[in-house]
Amino acid sequence: MxxxxxxxxxxxxxxxxxxxxxxxxxxxxxxxxxxxxxxxxxxQQDQMGRPAINTVFVGADRKNEFNMTTPSAMSAAFKADFLAKLSAFGYTQNALGQNADAFGGLLVTDVLNAKLSGKTTFFDGTNVLTGRDLADDVIDTELLLIFGGSTGASNPGLTSDHINSNDKAFLTTFPYLASPF
Amino acid sequence: MKKKILFGTLIGIAAVGSIIFAADHIDAPAVTGTGNVSLGTDITDVYAFQSPADNNNMVFVINTQGLLSPSASATAKFPENTLYELNIDNTGDNVEDMVIQLLVRNGKVRAYGPVAPAAPGTGSIVVANAPYAEASVTSYASGSPVVGTSTKGVKVFAGPRDDPFFFDLKRFKEIIAGTATKFHDGTAEDPATDAFAGTNVMSLVVEVPKSMLGSASSINVWAESKSK
Missing domain, CATH: 1.20.5 (Single alpha-helices involved in coiled-coils or other helix-helix interfaces)
Structure with a gap:
């Protein structure tokens, strides 16, 4: 009380x-x-850092709550939910060598990490979580890390949706996003 | 056997079946309108990348109101009671040290900052004495984007854009529903379909000199929509 x-x-x-x-x-x-x-x-109404975090890892009854929780408080409030979801996915380890505790602990704080020098990408085969570029295939990256196992070779039918790029070319000048359909 | 277990657990998450799995499109009841409409407060995606035009700058994108058809895009508006806030943590504690605050009023967008927030957290006031970039909101009919630049070199754009997100959402929903066990191969015989092809979002884009973001080698970024 x-x-x-x-x-x-x-x-x-x-x-x-x-x-x-x-x-x-x-x-x-x-x-x-x-x-x-x-x-x-x-x-506050909505918030987002990395793609698909609230949609995938948070249960329907807590989705509004997740959007109202400041990132610094997310781990304490939601880490158990994330670990339960990873366990339900059959997760043990990803290609980054992260066990469930490490991977869940990373994902639960829903911020986008970005480097201020050099390549900025969600994942390009070399750099991991140094930003998010328009062309990044973030869904494949997340599917691979969730379902691909320690070598990335597990569950091959679930680690890529085989949509690998946007339907319209991006601009080379500001604002970079393509004109609307 | 392993597949079977995995398959079962995928069905286990079908409890969220009424919510569409996407980047952050209609991710929660509070930002979803009747008929699964993405509200003006719904953030669909956030991007942070080095400017393709200038290595000294960072670009931040907040996309809102997902899955807009061309006709819906022609009349879509940014709600004037809503503040879009880009949060930047440059000390590694996941608490915002700086914000860029975007507001739309009477067809104009302003991006205030980057500037220290009045207070961190889920309630915000606009730091209205901060330098700002201003531009007219680009209309759907406009052939070219309207860009505003502040005296500090911050650029701003607001208006409808093609949704840069791509995903075979339909197939994913089939896997969740248990009517498919794998994604399409993406071949001519087994083509995959981008559910976001041909759809638009209402975008807010800013480009900021890196020198305004502090001296850290990396930052943590997240976007918020806040209403009054």
Whole structure:
């Protein structure tokens, strides 16, 4: 009970503090004669780091909760769920040499790791999790790591969907994504 | 025997069958509308890569509102009550040290930052005194993307784009449902089908000089949608 009360007052304090800060900021903005409305406190609806994490590893009853959990708190709240899912997949080890605890521990903190120098890719055969490029076949990478076993050769019918690229060429200039259909 | 066990466990995850497996398209009830529609708050994909045009820059993409048909794309809009926030951790603790905050108002998009957030976590206010890049939202009919650039060299784009994600979703659902045991071979005899071919998303793209992201060799990135 005490814990619940603490939680409520804690979140109330944060909301109140953000609201006060928000009022202050608005004032500064209006003084600048800028009509672009930036006011208010915005509350989380969805979040995402790596592809397909919430969809695959989190049960239907906790999907909203996962989207509301800050990445630094995900491991404590969801690691057991991830390990249970890996176990259900028959997972023992992947081609990176990670056992279930290591792989589940990596995946549960749903952030995208990106290097600030050199090749940025989800996986290109050499570099692993140094970013996510538009052309990366992230589904095959994840299928391979989940179902491919320690050599990547297990369950060959489940380790690639055989869709290996996008249906439209990317641009060489900003914003890089292809024009819409 | 091994296959059988695996097959059984795949069926075991069919409890989530009403949710489409994709990158993050309609991943949770709160971001899914009636008829499995991807809401304006639904983040479908996040990308982070070195700029193909300039090694000194990083590009971040937040895609939203997945599986838009061409006709739906023509009228799709970014909700004005929603803040799209790109979170950047450059100290390795998975808590955001910087944010890039994107808002759409009256047909214009602004990308504030990268700047330290007022507070980390699931509630946000806009750091409105941060430098920003601004551009008109590119319309579906527009032949070329509208790009805005800030005084700090940050670029911004917002508008409909082809969904860069690709996946034989239908076949995966068949495997989950137990009516197939393997993916298609992708050959002429056994072709695979990209469920995202010909569909669009509402994209938010920013390009940022790496010098604005701190001195760490790597960062952790995630995107959030937040509404008021």
């Amino acid at each position: 005490l814990r619940i009360n603490n939680k409520i007052s804690f979140s109330f304090l944060i909301t109140a503090a953000l609201f006060m800060a928000s009022c202050k900021k608005d004032h500064g903005n209006n003084n600048g004669g800028d009509s672009f409305d930036t006011s208010g406190v915005f509350t």
